[in-house]
Amino acid sequence: MCGIAGIFSRREMVSMAKLEQATQALYHRGPDGQGHWRSADGRVGLGHTRLSIIDLHTGDQPIANEDERIHIVVNGEFYEYEAIRRELEGRGHRLRTKSDSEIAMHLYEDFGLQFLQHLRGEFALMLWDENRRRLVAARDRFGIKPLFYAWRDDTLYLASEVKALFAAGIPARWDEESVYHSVSFGGHQMRTLFDGVFQVPPGHFLIATEKHVQVSRYWDFDYPRADAATPRLTDADYAAQFRHEMEEAVRIRLRADVPVGVYLSGGLDSCSVLGLAAKHHAEPIRAFTLTFEDAAYDEGPIAKEMAALAGAEFNPIPIRQSDLADNFSDAITQAETLCFNAHGVAKYVLSRAVRNAGYKVVLTGEGSDEILGGYPHFRRDMLLYNRDGQDPEAIKELLTWLDDHNGVSRGLLLPDGDCGPLDSVQRVLGYVPSWIETFSSRAMKMQPLLAPDFKERFARQLGTYAILDDTDLRGQLAGRDPLNQSLYLWSKTVMAGYILTMLGDRMEMGHSIEGRVPFLDHKLVELIASQPVNQKIRGMTEKFVLREAVRDVISDTVYRRQKHPFLSPPATLSPDGTFSSFVQDTLRGQAFRSMPFFDQEQVRALLDRLPTMDVGARTANDQVLMHLVSMAVLQERLEISTGSGTEAGADLSVTAH
Numbered sequence: 001m002c003g004i005a006g007i008f009s010r011r012e013m014v015s016m017a018k019l020e021q022a023t024q025a026l027y028h029r030g031p032d033g034q035g036h037w038r039s040a041d042g043r044v045g046l047g048h049t050r051l052s053i054i055d056l057h058t059g060d061q062p063i064a065n066e067d068e069r070i071h072i073v074v075n076g077e078f079y080e081y082e083a084i085r086r087e088l089e090g091r092g093h094r095l096r097t098k099s100d101s102e103i104a105m106h107l108y109e110d111f112g113l114q115f116l117q118h119l120r121g122e123f124a125l126m127l128w129d130e131n132r133r134r135l136v137a138a139r140d141r142f143g144i145k146p147l148f149y150a151w152r153d154d155t156l157y158l159a160s161e162v163k164a165l166f167a168a169g170i171p172a173r174w175d176e177e178s179v180y181h182s183v184s185f186g187g188h189q190m191r192t193l194f195d196g197v198f199q200v201p202p203g204h205f206l207i208a209t210e211k212h213v214q215v216s217r218y219w220d221f222d223y224p225r226a227d228a229a230t231p232r233l234t235d236a237d238y239a240a241q242f243r244h245e246m247e248e249a250v251r252i253r254l255r256a257d258v259p260v261g262v263y264l265s266g267g268l269d270s271c272s273v274l275g276l277a278a279k280h281h282a283e284p285i286r287a288f289t290l291t292f293e294d295a296a297y298d299e300g301p302i303a304k305e306m307a308a309l310a311g312a313e314f315n316p317i318p319i320r321q322s323d324l325a326d327n328f329s330d331a332i333t334q335a336e337t338l339c340f341n342a343h344g345v346a347k348y349v350l351s352r353a354v355r356n357a358g359y360k361v362v363l364t365g366e367g368s369d370e371i372l373g374g375y376p377h378f379r380r381d382m383l384l385y386n387r388d389g390q391d392p393e394a395i396k397e398l399l400t401w402l403d404d405h406n407g408v409s410r411g412l413l414l415p416d417g418d419c420g421p422l423d424s425v426q427r428v429l430g431y432v433p434s435w436i437e438t439f440s441s442r443a444m445k446m447q448p449l450l451a452p453d454f455k456e457r458f459a460r461q462l463g464t465y466a467i468l469d470d471t472d473l474r475g476q477l478a479g480r481d482p483l484n485q486s487l488y489l490w491s492k493t494v495m496a497g498y499i500l501t502m503l504g505d506r507m508e509m510g511h512s513i514e515g516r517v518p519f520l521d522h523k524l525v526e527l528i529a530s531q532p533v534n535q536k537i538r539g540m541t542e543k544f545v546l547r548e549a550v551r552d553v554i555s556d557t558v559y560r561r562q563k564h565p566f567l568s569p570p571a572t573l574s575p576d577g578t579f580s581s582f583v584q585d586t587l588r589g590q591a592f593r594s595m596p597f598f599d600q601e602q603v604r605a606l607l608d609r610l611p612t613m614d615v616g617a618r619t620a621n622d623q624v625l626m627h628l629v630s631m632a633v634l635q636e637r638l639e640i641s642t643g644s645g646t647e648a649g650a651d652l653s654v655t656a657h
Helices: 016-024 081-090 102-118 162-167 176-184 235-252 268-279 300-310 321-335 343-356 368-372 376-385 392-404 423-429 434-449 452-457 466-470 473-477 482-509 522-530 544-549 556-560 578-587 600-612 615-637
Strands: 003-009 034-038 044-049 070-078 121-129 134-139 148-152 155-159 197-199 204-208 213-217 260-263 286-292 313-319 361-363 514-516 652-656
Touching: 003 016, 003 070, 003 121, 003 134, 016 034, 016 044, 016 162, 044 070, 044 121, 070 102, 081 102, 102 121, 102 134, 102 204, 148 162, 155 162, 176 452, 176 615, 235 268, 235 522, 235 544, 260 268, 268 300, 268 361, 268 368, 268 544, 268 556, 286 300, 286 343, 300 313, 300 556, 313 343, 321 343, 321 482, 321 578, 321 615, 343 482, 368 482, 368 522, 368 544, 376 392, 376 434, 376 482, 423 466, 434 482, 434 600, 434 615, 466 482, 473 482, 482 514, 578 600, 578 615, 600 615
Parallel strands: 213 652, 260 286, 260 361, 286 313, 361 514
Antiparallel strands: 003 044, 003 155, 034 044, 070 121, 121 134, 134 204, 148 155, 148 197, 204 213
8 A cells, every 4th residue: 555645737837845744744645755746837736655565566556557657556456457457468568666655557448437447456556648748546345445635726636644744734634614513423425524635535536637627426325225126135145155255255365465465353344354265265264363462342352263263373462551642642633523522542552563573564354333333323224123023022122132231342342322403314314323323412412512603503404414415326325225324324433433543544554554455355345235234233143144254264153143342442441541531631631622613611521520420321421432433633733724615626516426
């Protein structure tokens, strides 16, 4: 993986100093080399920081085509690229490198904007086409790799991280409306926390010319309609289909010119990845596992059992409360977003340990819950909205069981307390997804902590969700099973905006680690999207088809275990601990007091009440505090100012493509 930056000016020569500053801000994403290119007329510049994974000797970027009329920079990996290289050479292309990145440029020459359909992997890219005088920027189907952009003085700036845009001269200011929605709801397909800074949505590409800019969709989940005629297969047949695609997704992600490891928890997802990877790896794989002092959050023993079964080398990485306190600010600065648990900080520490062990590449289990309904709120949706043939009393008992057996998910993944007004969601969808209820209940806890004038300014937006305005409701949600609708909306917001950021790319690339995500191979996702919802959730068993598909390569403990979300122990559960002291000090400190969004007296009162709360209440309130501490860190570290002042930019249209 790498870091990429680009500048496109409609009127003036691109500043090489700004391009180099943006690229340098991404050094952690690619410490093995930096490259820059500026067009002959000076109107376009591309920058690249390299993490050498494939083609260690000739893969430097930017890369030009044969006549040097097209230049490209890529962050990510393209799988099965060797076969595509042979096809390109058969059509007369002369490739300059042996890297996977170069294939995208030549595919673009042959297929135009349809080239994205031929790419399999995790990527973000920028391409300058001198013949058409256009800049093309694209992001992978799920948002595994980040890509941000901003306009200033009729110039378009793009980069892998927001801090690179700031380094190039984009003002660092809060987007106050985004702040309001993020501390209450979280997640947006295009907007960020920062004024004038946007992201290319997953599965979209951006085109910029001297005349216009547009963002268009090239891929989507396309869940089948609930009433669509589909072939009826046995459970064994569905499991065989899934196993074939999953094993292939893992196998092709083991291809690298450097050693490949695996992140291993005690969960079904990472254990499945390890079990399948061990079948296709000549030597024992190193498995890296986070362990915690609190037994309720520690999965070390289960992971160790799984590593032994797979013949893997087990490497536990212990995380203490002091580690979370010491690394919180660095991790949040790297993430550039708000967290609701310090699990991302733990992943940040994990990636550093992996890098220190001499590794650059790991396979991870992210994405499985999003495509297979792994979280408890998806099981709740299944119980509430798929009731055909089910006994109401049995459903009631199962809902009670779900709450009783998911205490650590209280307020995080299951609703807790007042959920607030959700009439607009009910009217649009015909029901309210449980995860939206959960996030809305968090919003209600946040409301008393907001400054009165800030809260009043956006009060009419409480209970409204921009994702519904941004979504192709007729094309992607209408007539679909409620579970698939809920999965779709979650994937477009929380998965791309939080999971793949806070638990994926940013925490890994903070220490120059490339994370590969087999569950988000688009061929595997398209398969599971086509299968019946009861292959995702069967009664209280989540990820049913995955369990059956990999039963022979996972331990019996993992096979029978229900989903346990990866969380670090909340700071509020150890009031005398180092991490709790860090939270208290931060929220009583100058950086937090300087933000006009919060009622300082109410926040201090909440901090004072924590010792009197029961464990459940402290757990539910911990996520609120994590949001506040995250904002204080970003305010201080990125030197963000308040108040709007967005520069006049280009007209932007988002269209389905």
